[in-house]
Amino acid sequence: MFDVVVVGAGPSGATAAEDLARSGIRVAMLDREGRIKPCGGAIPPRLIADFDIPDEQIVARITTARMISPTGRAVDIPIENGFVGMVDREHFDEFLRVRAAQAGATRLTGTYLRIERDDAGTHVIYRDKTSGEEKRLATKLVIGADGARSRVGRTEVPGGDKIPYVLAYHEIIEAPAKTAVYDPERCDVIYDGAISPDFYGWVFPHGKSASVGMGTEVDSVDLKQATADLRAAAGLTDCRTIRREGAPIPLKPLDRWDNGRDVVLAGDAAGVVAPSSGEGIYYAMVGGRVAATAAAACLASGRVRDLKLARQLFMKEHKMVFRVLASMQNAYYRSDERRERFVSLCHDIDVQRLTFEAYMNKKLVRARPMAHLKIGLKNLAHLTRLIPASRV
Structure with missing residues (x-):
C-alpha cells in the first residue's frame, strides 16, 4: 500500500514524488523509460534557487x-x-528522478493503463516494462503528471480531455x-x-x-x-x-485539477505552461510541489476537498502572470504584421527590463508605475496602428 502513486516522472512528477518522500509519505513514482520531451531547456534563477539545482546540470x-x-x-x-540557465532534458529529468528515489520514493518503470476501485480501495494498473505483465499498485491518492495528453486527466478529471x-x-x-x-x-x-x-x-x-x-x-x-x-x-x-x-x-490551465475523490493533476497534465512564451519547466515543478502539498494535506486531514489546494495555491501566485501572457499572445501572435509590431515594442528599454525582471523572479514587477504607463500607451498605439511597426 502506498499513500500516493505519481504517474509520470518528468520535472512535475519527480518534484511531487521527492517532496512527498521527504515528508515521510509512502510514494511510488511510475514512468515510461526513455521518453524525452521537446523543450528549449531554459530555467530562470528562481527555479535554480527554489529547487536546489546544482551547477553541473546547467549546460549553458x-x-x-x-x-x-x-x-x-x-x-x-x-x-x-x-x-x-539551460538544461538538457535528457539528463535533467533523470537527475530529478534519481533525486526523488534517493529521498525515498519507490521508482517503477512501466506504462500507466488505468485506475480501478473496489472495496479494498484505489489501484493504479500499469504494464511493467521488464516483464510485460499488468501490475497493481494499491494507493490512497494518485497524482497525474503524465503530460499534456494525460491519460489520468482524460479519464479521471472533468474537463481533462479538452485541454488545448x-x-x-x-x-x-x-x-x-x-x-x-x-x-x-x-x-x-x-x-x-x-x-x-x-x-x-x-x-x-x-x-x-x-x-x-x-x-x-x-x-x-x-x-x-x-x-x-x-x-x-x-x-x-x-x-x-x-x-x-x-x-x-498545453496552452491553458484546466479549470479543475482534481476529481473530488482521489486524483489530482500536476504540470502539463493540469495545463500549466505559460502562454506566449511556452515556458514549462518552472511551472511544471511548481505544479508538482503544490500537488504534493495538496496530497499531503488530504492524507493528514482525510478531507478530499483539500486536493483543491493544488490549483488554489498555484493560481494565487501565478494567475496574473498567465493572464497577462495570454493577452499578449492573443494580441500579437495573430499575424506577421502584429509580430512585427511586437518585436518593435521590444526595442523599449522598459519593456526589456520589466519583462526579464518578471521572468527571472516569476512575478509581475509593480515598482515602476511610470514605466508600466509608458508601456501600456505604446502597446495601445501599436495595436491601434497609430505608429508604424518599423518605428523603434
Missing part, C-alpha cells in the same frame, strides 16, 4: 535574448544582473562554434509566420549541443520542414542531428 548560461521579426529585424535584450495545446517539435544538434548568426550565450526567438503561423521558432544553446525547433496549433503545418527551414536560416543545416522529438504543449 544565457546572457542575451534575441527577438527576430518576420522581416528579419533583430532586437537583442541583455539579461542584466544574472543569466538564464500546440504541437512542438525540435531537433537537438551538435552546436557549431560561435558565428555571425549563432552565439552560445544567446537564445534566439523567431516570430515569423513562415516558421510558425501562430507561435514561434527557437534556437537555444545547450553547451555542446543546441535545441532548434518550433510550435504551432495549425494542423496543416509540416513541423519537420519548418524546423529544416529554421535551421537553414540560422546557418545550422550542416550541423549533425543528435535526436529529434515532438510532443504537445
Whole structure:
C-alpha cells in the first residue's frame, strides 16, 4: 500500500514524488523509460534557487535574448544582473528522478493503463516494462503528471480531455562554434509566420549541443520542414542531428485539477505552461510541489476537498502572470504584421527590463508605475496602428 502513486516522472512528477518522500509519505513514482520531451531547456534563477539545482546540470548560461521579426529585424535584450540557465532534458529529468528515489520514493518503470476501485480501495494498473505483465499498485491518492495528453486527466478529471495545446517539435544538434548568426550565450526567438503561423521558432544553446525547433496549433503545418527551414536560416543545416522529438504543449490551465475523490493533476497534465512564451519547466515543478502539498494535506486531514489546494495555491501566485501572457499572445501572435509590431515594442528599454525582471523572479514587477504607463500607451498605439511597426 502506498499513500500516493505519481504517474509520470518528468520535472512535475519527480518534484511531487521527492517532496512527498521527504515528508515521510509512502510514494511510488511510475514512468515510461526513455521518453524525452521537446523543450528549449531554459530555467530562470528562481527555479535554480527554489529547487536546489546544482551547477553541473546547467549546460549553458544565457546572457542575451534575441527577438527576430518576420522581416528579419533583430532586437537583442541583455539579461542584466544574472543569466538564464539551460538544461538538457535528457539528463535533467533523470537527475530529478534519481533525486526523488534517493529521498525515498519507490521508482517503477512501466506504462500507466488505468485506475480501478473496489472495496479494498484505489489501484493504479500499469504494464511493467521488464516483464510485460499488468501490475497493481494499491494507493490512497494518485497524482497525474503524465503530460499534456494525460491519460489520468482524460479519464479521471472533468474537463481533462479538452485541454488545448500546440504541437512542438525540435531537433537537438551538435552546436557549431560561435558565428555571425549563432552565439552560445544567446537564445534566439523567431516570430515569423513562415516558421510558425501562430507561435514561434527557437534556437537555444545547450553547451555542446543546441535545441532548434518550433510550435504551432495549425494542423496543416509540416513541423519537420519548418524546423529544416529554421535551421537553414540560422546557418545550422550542416550541423549533425543528435535526436529529434515532438510532443504537445498545453496552452491553458484546466479549470479543475482534481476529481473530488482521489486524483489530482500536476504540470502539463493540469495545463500549466505559460502562454506566449511556452515556458514549462518552472511551472511544471511548481505544479508538482503544490500537488504534493495538496496530497499531503488530504492524507493528514482525510478531507478530499483539500486536493483543491493544488490549483488554489498555484493560481494565487501565478494567475496574473498567465493572464497577462495570454493577452499578449492573443494580441500579437495573430499575424506577421502584429509580430512585427511586437518585436518593435521590444526595442523599449522598459519593456526589456520589466519583462526579464518578471521572468527571472516569476512575478509581475509593480515598482515602476511610470514605466508600466509608458508601456501600456505604446502597446495601445501599436495595436491601434497609430505608429508604424518599423518605428523603434
